[in-house]
Each structure stands twice: as C-alpha cells, then as structure tokens.
Amino acid sequence: MQNFTPVSALIGGSLIGSSAVLLLWLNGRIAGISGIFHGLYPYQRKDFLWRLLFLAGLIIGSQIYYLLPQIHFIPRTNYSVNLLFLAGLLVGIGTKLSGGCTSGHGVCGIARMSIRSFTATGIFFIFGLGTVFFMRHIWGIS
Amino acid sequence: MYNITALLCGILFGCGLTISNMIDANKILNFLDITGNWDPSLALVMLSAVIVTWIGYKFVIKQNRPKLITAFVLPTKKNIDAKLIFGAALFGIGWGLAGYCPGPAITALGLKLTDAFYFFIGMISSILLLGVFSLVYKK
Numbered sequence: 001m002q003n004f005t006p007v008s009a010l011i012g013g014s015l016i017g018s019s020a021v022l023l024l025w026l027n028g029r030i031a032g033i034s035g036i037f038h039g040l041y042p043y044q045r046k047d048f049l050w051r052l053l054f055l056a057g058l059i060i061g062s063q064i065y066y067l068l069p070q071i072h073f074i075p076r077t078n079y080s081v082n083l084l085f086l087a088g089l090l091v092g093i094g095t096k097l098s099g100g101c102t103s104g105h106g107v108c109g110i111a112r113m114s115i116r117s118f119t120a121t122g123i124f125f126i127f128g129l130g131t132v133f134f135m136r137h138i139w140g141i142s
Numbered sequence: 143m144y145n146i147t148a149l150l151c152g153i154l155f156g157c158g159l160t161i162s163n164m165i166d167a168n169k170i171l172n173f174l175d176i177t178g179n180w181d182p183s184l185a186l187v188m189l190s191a192v193i194v195t196w197i198g199y200k201f202v203i204k205q206n207r208p209k210l211i212t213a214f215v216l217p218t219k220k221n222i223d224a225k226l227i228f229g230a231a232l233f234g235i236g237w238g239l240a241g242y243c244p245g246p247a248i249t250a251l252g253l254k255l256t257d258a259f260y261f262f263i264g265m266i267s268s269i270l271l272l273g274v275f276s277l278v279y280k281k
Contacts, residue, residue: 057152
C-alpha cells in the first residue's frame with residue numbers, strides 16, 4: 001500500500017462532490033460525465049453548449065497539475081493502442097446502455113440513493129476487478 | 143450564465159480528478175488490483191465525493207427549482223433492466239482494460255497523455271457505432 005495517497009484523495013473527492021452539488025443547485029443537472037458526453041449527440045441546439053463547456057472545463061481543470069508540483073505522477077506511455085481503443089469503445093457503449101459511469105452512477109446516483117446506481121456501481125466494480133485480475137495475474141500484461 | 147456555471151463546475155471537477163491523481167491510469171489499475179500492490183486511494187475519492195454530494199443534494203432537492211433554469215433534470219428510470227446490467231458490465235471491463243473512465247480520460251487530455259487520447263477516440267467511435275446500430279434496429 002505504499003502508493004496510497006489519502007490526503008489528496010480526500011481533497012480531490014471533496015472537490016468532485018462540490019462540483020456535483022453546484023451543478024445541480026445552479027444548473028439543475030446531474031454531474032455524470034458519460035451522460036454529459038453522450039448528450040452531445042444527436043445535436044440539440046439548446047442542450048449542447050453547456051455540455052461542451054463542462055467537458056472543456058475538465059480539460060482546463062487538469063492544468064492545476066502544472067501549478068501544484070505535489071500532484072506529480074509518471075504518465076504511462078508503453079500501453080497498447082489497440083487495447084486503449086477497445087477500452088474506450090466498451091466504456092462508451094457500456095455507459096450509454098447503463099446510463100452512467102463512475103460519476104453519474106458511482107457518485108451522484110449513490111448520493112441520491114438510487115437502486116439502479118447501486119446496482120450499476122456494484123456490477124462495474126466487480127467486472128473492473130475481474131478484468132484487472134485477468135490482465136495482470138493470468139494474461140500477465142499491464 | 144448557465145453556460146459559465148457549467149464551465150466552472152467542469153473546471154472544479156477536473157481539478158478534483160487531477161489533485162486526487164485519478165487521471166493516472168496506473169493508480170486506477172492499482173486500485174482494481176486487490177490481489178497485487180493494492181492502492182485504496184480511489185475508494186477514498188469516491189467516499190468523500192459521495193458524502194459531500196449526499197449532504198449537498200439534501201439541501202438542493204429541498205429547493206423548488208435550480209437557480210438558473212426552471213426545473214431539475216433528474217433520471218426518471220427506477221427499474222433494473224438487462225440494459226443496465228449488461229452496460230455496467232461492459233463499462234467495468236473497459237475500465238479494467240485501460241484504467242480510464244470517462245471523467246479522468248477527458249481530463250487527462252489536458253496533460254496531452256497519448257493513452258487518454260487513444261481511449262477518447264474509442265469513446266467517440268462508440269457514439270458512431272451506437273448511432274449506426276440504432277438506425278439498423280429501428281427498421
């Protein structure tokens with residue numbers, strides 16, 4: 001457990017939660033990233049810009065990495081491109097079908113005590129754990 | 143104003159994901175690898191996010207309406223169907239394969255991480271694939 005970073009985890013998690021609360025309080029929306037992403041298509045004029053700006057905000061927010069040297073990590077560079085593409089495809093399809101991801105189901109849905117979100121979160125954790133077990137301890141990659 | 147607050151909420155969310163290092167795919171995989179060199183950080187990120195959201199939502203839901211629009215837009219589905227289960231399973235597999243879920247992947251684009259870029263191309267392709275699929279199915 002030498003990689004455990006409890007302080008930055010608690011600070012980061014609280015910021016994520018604050019963003020979710022503000023987005024519902026001000027804009028009346030759930031801060032589910034996959035939902036915001038999938039809502040971009042099919043294009044609806046009145047429901048497009050806020051989504052694009054929220055996602056652009058994520059990218060802008062990442063720049064805090066350069067302001068706080070404490071956040072440092074070594075980026076992964078040798079990973080299989082095919083695997084990354086396949087994973088993106090599965091995550092895109094899976095979140096569309098189940099109607100949420102780690103943020104929409106895992107954070108906002110659970111905070112709303114939604115049975116659907118508890119179920120989805122349980123399932124994607126189990127499959128995530130299983131996949132990593134297979135990848136690292138049976139197949140021997142990543 | 144509505145668009146500006148969306149942008150600011152996005153920035154706050156992106157800062158949270160970056161500070162907690164959730165944009166480091168290896169950190170996610172190390173969390174999901176409970177039989178290896180386990181890193182429990184993600185559990186604390188989710189726990190603190192859920193607690194803050196749970197408390198905040200309690201206050202927000204009591205309001206008649208959001209500040210900047212006439213009504214809340216909340217999920218309406220209540221039942222657990224095959225789509226939910228199958229979709230969550232696919233998402234879990236993709237999450238474990240790459241160590242990215244949608245939020246961290248998009249945020250990580252800001253650090254020009256090529257891994258996040260290839261993953262994001264996959265996510266965009268899923269929209270096209272689902273679009274074609276729904277056209278075929280409607281016939």
